[in-house]
Amino acid sequence: RAAAGLAGTDELCLLMDRGFSKDPGDPETHWHRDDEAIGLPGVHPDLRTVHAWVPLSAMGKDMGTLQYLVGTHRRSFSRFENFLASVWGWEFAWFATSPSFQDDGLDLGDIAWHDGWVLHSAGPNAGSAVRNGLAASFAYCAAGSGCGGTAARVSDKDVTCRVAARLFDESWRKRHRSGENDYAKTLLQEPLLYRAVRFVWRS
Numbered sequence: 001r002a003a004a005g006l007a008g009t010d011e012l013c014l015l016m017d018r019g020f021s022k023d024p025g026d027p028e029t030h031w032h033r034d035d036e037a038i039g040l041p042g043v044h045p046d047l048r049t050v051h052a053w054v055p056l057s058a059m060g061k062d063m064g065t066l067q068y069l070v071g072t073h074r075r076s077f078s079r080f081e082n083f084l085a086s087v088w089g090w091e092f093a094w095f096a097t098s099p100s101f102q103d104d105g106l107d108l109g110d111i112a113w114h115d116g117w118v119l120h121s122a123g124p125n126a127g128s129a130v131r132n133g134l135a136a137s138f139a140y141c142a143a144g145s146g147c148g149g150t151a152a153r154v155s156d157k158d159v160t161c162r163v164a165a166r167l168f169d170e171s172w173r174k175r176h177r178s179g180e181n182d183y184a185k186t187l188l189q190e191p192l193l194y195r196a197v198r199f200v201w202r203s
Contacts, residue, residue: 024126
């Protein structure tokens, strides 16, 4: 019900769930968008997600809770933001204009929600205990088209998204279970052409 309320529709499905751990001393997870990290834009442009992050023990920001750039889930930006991006790039524009927020004081059973398009990271674990969390991702179609059935459930009894088998096939699951860091492949970096054009414009 909470996911449906955030998505604005009851027509959603469970895309995936997975655990995340940070040992004491583990560094910050780089800033990313979940939808980009799992390749969602390539499936359908109107496919969206909302994500629940559940702490498996009480924790504060010192243990590496999620931190967000507020407002970066938007799909359109102001003229000023677009100007900053045209000169210095979107990373500069986002970090220069968006306030940051980090979850703190979480207890077992709390849920931290975020949009799949918001820029976020997990801070370093400066605590003395392992930080364990469980994430659940829900997908839905933001348009009336139905997104080609990509946000449909497997069946009335199975709420898993049909597209999950395409995004997370056996090869993906095997690599993930062996420790592959799929998020490391999605560092925020614009194509060389974009950066070259901006360099000329800036010059």
